[in-house]
Amino acid sequence: MTTAATPATQAYLSELFSLHGRTAVVTGGSSGIGRAITGALARAGASVVVVARGEAGLTATVEELTAEGCRAAWVSADLSTREGVRTAAERAVEAFGEPDILVNSAGINVRPPMDELTEDVWDATMAVNLDAPFLLGQRFGPGMAERGHGRILHISSQQAHRAFVQSGAYGASKGGLESLARSQAEAWSPRGVTCNVLVPGFVMTPLNARLSSDPEKVAALAERTLIGRNGLAEDFAGAAVFLASPASAYITGQAVFVDGGMSVH
Numbered sequence: 001m002t003t004a005a006t007p008a009t010q011a012y013l014s015e016l017f018s019l020h021g022r023t024a025v026v027t028g029g030s031s032g033i034g035r036a037i038t039g040a041l042a043r044a045g046a047s048v049v050v051v052a053r054g055e056a057g058l059t060a061t062v063e064e065l066t067a068e069g070c071r072a073a074w075v076s077a078d079l080s081t082r083e084g085v086r087t088a089a090e091r092a093v094e095a096f097g098e099p100d101i102l103v104n105s106a107g108i109n110v111r112p113p114m115d116e117l118t119e120d121v122w123d124a125t126m127a128v129n130l131d132a133p134f135l136l137g138q139r140f141g142p143g144m145a146e147r148g149h150g151r152i153l154h155i156s157s158q159q160a161h162r163a164f165v166q167s168g169a170y171g172a173s174k175g176g177l178e179s180l181a182r183s184q185a186e187a188w189s190p191r192g193v194t195c196n197v198l199v200p201g202f203v204m205t206p207l208n209a210r211l212s213s214d215p216e217k218v219a220a221l222a223e224r225t226l227i228g229r230n231g232l233a234e235d236f237a238g239a240a241v242f243l244a245s246p247a248s249a250y251i252t253g254q255a256v257f258v259d260g261g262m263s264v265h
């Protein structure tokens with residue numbers, strides 16, 4: 001039999017996990033994993049600014065959340081150039097002020113074979129997957145540290161740890177991202193800013209549209225997990241709220257695998 005949570009239980013859970021009064025910036029928050037994290041942070045009480053290029057995804061995300069009574073806003077910006085990142089950061093603070101939480105979910109994965117990996121693909125991958133998180137960290141991290149509280153969360157990949165399906169530039173960018181999180185933790189965690197990474201397995205999102213359309217490959221990937229299925233964007237909601245909340249104050253510099261056990265199978 002289930003019973004309604006008592007006020008004491010609600011107060012306890014709220015003290016641990018509530019994001020009320022916090023402001024978050026989520027890059028790539030208009031699609032896939034980033035969109036699920038945006039919804040989770042907003043429903044947990046944060047005011048969330050979503051950053052991506054396409055206005056249709058941005059407005060759909062924000063409209064869904066504001067219809068539920070959440071506070072959300074969007075900024076259309078291209079994070080593939082340094083100027084684009086700087087502009088995005090300045091516009092992102094206009095809605096709700098300086099963020100307490102930064103989530104870097106925007107990412108691209110172009111998978112040319114290594115022999116055909118051009119400098120352009122290398123540069124574009126590094127720009128979105130590694131340079132943008134670095135630049136946004138430089139913009140927002142020192143302010144968080146000065147205020148004595150902050151949460152930085154990056155989305156990495158299995159390919160930061162092992163090479164498969166043409167890891168190429170993508171795997172290198174994600175390896176760098178995990179090291180960046182540790183460097184940021186070294187710098188800012190003594191002043192209350194935790195910096196962590198979520199490591200997905202295979203998640204059915206637009207990023208994987210081509211792979212997702214091959215039922216045999218999808219089934220083979222599901223078999224590589226211990227849970228027996230591929231990931232869903234919603235699987236990231238709980239881990240993101242936890243790592244953005246007061247409950248995770250003593251966890252920093254970590255890579256948390258949200259992968260159904262793929263990495264340990």
Ligand SMILES: NC(=O)c1ccc[n+]([C@@H]2O[C@H](COP(=O)([O-])OP(=O)(O)OC[C@H]3O[C@@H](n4cnc5c(N)ncnc54)[C@H](OP(=O)(O)O)[C@@H]3O)[C@@H](O)[C@H]2O)c1
Pocket residue numbers: 027028029030031032033034035051052053054055057077078079080104105106107108109128155156157158199200201202203204205206207208
């Ligand atoms: N899906 C997986 O299996 C998987 C596995 C491991 C890691 N990841 C990582 O998880 C993160 C999210 O992936 P996802 O699967 O949720 O991908 P997704 O559904 O394709 O979403 C990517 C998001 O990034 C934004 N974005 C891409 N390029 C951008 C740019 N130049 N400037 C600004 N925004 C940009 C996209 O919006 P616009 O296109 O409108 O700009 C979109 O909001 C990525 O970092 C990815 O590497 C995913």
